[in-house]
Amino acid sequence: SLFVTGVASARPDESAPPPPPPRVHPVLVSADMRPSLDLSGPWHMSIDPYRDGVAGFHGGDPGLSSRRYADIDIATTEKRDGNALFEQDPARSPIVTLPSSWLTQSPEMRHYVGLVWYQRHFTAHKRPGKRVFLRFGAANYAAHVYLNGKHVGEHRGGFTPFAFDVTKLLHDGDNQITVGVDSQRTDQDIPPPVTDWETYGGITRAITLIAVPDTYIDDAWIRLTHDGHIRASGRLDGPAAANMPVRVTIAGLGLTLDARTDAHGDWQAAVPAPASLKRWSPDSPTLYDVAVKAGDDTLHDRIGFRTVSVDGDRILLNGKPIFLRGISLHAEEFGVDPSHVITPEAARALLEEAKYGLHANYVRLAHYPHPEVMLRTADKMGLLVWSEIPVYWRVDFSNPDTLSQARQMLAENITRDRNRASIMLWSVGNETPVSPARNRFLQTLAADAHRLDDTRLVSAALLSHREKRNGVDTVVIDDPLIPSLDVMAINTYNGWYGNDSLASLPSIAWASKYHKPLIFSELGAGAKAGVHDSTGTHKFSEEYQAEYYRQTLAMAAKIPFLRGMSPWILKDFRSPRRQHPVYQQGWNRKGLESETGVRKEAFFVLARQYARWAKQPP
Ligand code: GCB
Incomplete structure (x- = not known):
């Protein structure tokens, strides 16, 4: 037999059981339902492009003995006298409103990637028998937190919550909070610097003070x-x-x-x-x-x-097969001048467009954990959700620190949201090229997701390749990660990227090495709302995009193990890599709607198909 069991693999580290997932502490589960002091509102803001605040005075690492410049200058609460040396004075710096990304706070900040210090005062009262946590819904990307001049802690990761026990540092009465937020990511971060969305630096979700009993x-x-x-x-x-x-x-x-x-x-x-x-x-x-x-x-x-489960190549909700009529969303990145903030009303409007405009039953919340309000709204309205962390494109897969960061992020996401019925899928990666290091990295994350939550499915948006099989042009799915996943997901752009003609799409066959359900985690083509071309052959016209959808849906209809899709994307969103002066102007134009909600022709193509599938699933 070719199958040998019970023999240790040649690489000893691969046969060892994976370490348990990291424990998030504190979780402060359902924090958004607890009474809290909301620190949203006016904060002072001061830029620090050379990062003096996190270094010693002469730059570089402050070392163990010396204090950081922020400790003695930026966050200090000591009285400044006339002779004190200082280069920053946040208390007298301009005022901005938080939460929101600094990108929209002034024209000079539009392309700022780096460190910014925020500071404000607030009044709090100490109560015996209570512990107090300072919680951030999200800060993009690294946060350095100080309370009353004392260093509280740090966090890396732009889209998940974190909290610190500040009981001992809190004053009865006036308090000063200082937060340095650095939006610069390195190649070792999650995501790495290059993505296809905007880097919205800053404190982008609620900052709250939450008092709980000692236990x-x-x-x-x-x-x-x-x-x-x-x-x-x-x-x-x-x-x-x-x-x-x-x-x-x-x-x-x-x-x-x-x-x-x-x-x-x-x-x-x-x-x-x-x-x-x-x-x-x-x-x-x-x-x-x-x-x-x-x-x-x-x-x-x-x-x-x-319950959600998989049976062979079918996906079951409450024991019954379901076809996922989905759409992908970037929640906080559309509108005239997005600052990465979403209100409950905006979340509802967005999900209503998916559910009632497109007849969707499912959304992919791309490409990072969305704010709690999106999940709460999906729970209330009835939309299934794909939730993901930004393990995106070229991650430093062989770096153990990068893996730790991804595992921490996944654990923060899952512990925040596993009470949300809407979430059916955790995704651990998007379009990551296959390599042994990448496979091990994503296998670890998939194992973490299964161990943190045995009631949901785990997936990843994978790449595929093309070959001729018996003379037929075939997309082959054989990613070695698939055995670790419950659902296979592919982003497909034939007819947009590459040389396929739209008319040829329905003749492309799909084959999988594995007997598992497949979903199209993305498919899409760009169009600028209002650009028309009656021949339908020019990219960026509404007609081309609509025809792309017709032909891709025809291709999809022939894949017997396809169980859903989340086309890319509901609305145009900002992306710095999309600089075509006529069609893009800094926006990814694959929206079915413009950033302000003007529906393109393709919207109606998909909506009509989904209306049919709602009555008669494929
Ligand atoms: C993808 C990425 C997504 C991009 C999209 C595109 O596969 O997952 O982030 O925006 O393609 O428009 O190329």
């Missing part, structure tokens, strides 16, 4: 499992976390789950799901009020219950 519910994950149970698990944190009763109540189901924490504060409980449970789906997105109580802490959330 509080840090994590609580409540879900429907494949064995028909409602299962709850999580973690208490604090001095009384061990051996503490925890009660989960789902009033709408008349359910209580009782647990007791172990010595580490971990807890879990499960009960059979009652027959009265209304399962969440795009057609009936039922959410239940869930309360978790432990000691002095009570946490509230709204949670839907459903």
Whole structure:
């Protein structure tokens, strides 16, 4: 036999079980549902292009003994006298409104990539028996945080939340907070510097101060499992976390789950799901009020219950096959002058366009974790979600620090969002060229995703290749990562990039080495709204884009294992690499709508197809 089992692989590190996923701490799960002091609003802002603040005075690493320049100058709260040496004074610098990227704060900041210091004061009151966390929804990319002149901590990663326990540093009364945000990424970061979207530097999501009891519910994950149970698990944190009763109540189901924490504060409980449970789906997105109580802490959330699974090459929602009629979205990057901020109203308007305009039941939230409000809105409206971290194109796959960063980001994303019924797929990468180092990197991430969440599917947007098979022009899917994934996903641009004529697309065959469901994670062509060409042969005309969609949909209809698609993309979005002066002007024009919401012809082609598929899935 060619198959030898039980023999250790030649590379010892590959046979070893992967290390457990990193533990995010604090998680502060459902932070957006906890009462908080919102630090949004006016902040002072001062640029630091040579990064003096994070170096010693003469530049470079401050070393262990000396303090950083920020410690003694920028974040200082000591009184400045006339002789003090200082080069920065954030307290007297211009005022901007946060959260928002600095790109839109003034014309000079439009292309600034680097370090910026933000500072403000706020009033807080210390309360006995309470712990206080300072939480950032996201800061792009690296954050250096100070409270009252003291260094609090650092974070890398532009799209996931992080929090620090600041109980000891908080003053009763006036407090000064200083945050340095550096948008410069290196080749070792996630994503690396070159992407196809704008680098929106700054504090782009809510900054909040959250007070919780000394011992509080840090994590609580409540879900429907494949064995028909409602299962709850999580973690208490604090001095009384061990051996503490925890009660989960789902009033709408008349359910209580009782647990007791172990010595580490971990807890879990499960009960059979009652027959009265209304399962969440795009057609009936039922959410239940869930309360978790432990000691002095009570946490509230709204949670839907459903299962997602794969059977051969089919995708099942609540045990029934589903075809994903999707669209990709960049949530915070469209509109006249995007600053990477989205309101609840804008999130709803965007998802309504997908659900009611296009008849979609699914969205790909590209290319990084979107803000909580998008997931909450998808939960409420009934849209399935692909969620991803920006492991994008040419990542430094052989670098262990880069892998740690990606694992941390994935863990932050999953622990933030695993109570959201809308999310069905975690994606661990986008268009990453196959190599042994890349395969190991993404296998580790896929294993992490499965271990952090055994109720969802794991995928990645993969590359494919073309060959002649029995004389037929064939796209072949054989990425060696696929055994680690539940769903295969391919970005296809035949007819836009490359030399295929649009008319030839339906004759292209698709073949896979693996028996798994396939989705088109992207397909698309550019068009500038209002540019017309009656011959339909000129790229960037609405007619060309519409014809591209017709022919690609005809090709898709012939792939028996295709289970969905999320064409690229709902709206035009800013991308610095798209500089064609006539058609692009700094925007990626593959939107079905312009950045301001003008629908192009292709919008209607896809909407008509989805309306048909909604009645009669392929
Ligand atoms: C892709 C990328 C996406 C780009 C798109 C394009 O495959 O995933 O980020 O914007 O192609 O327009 O080329």
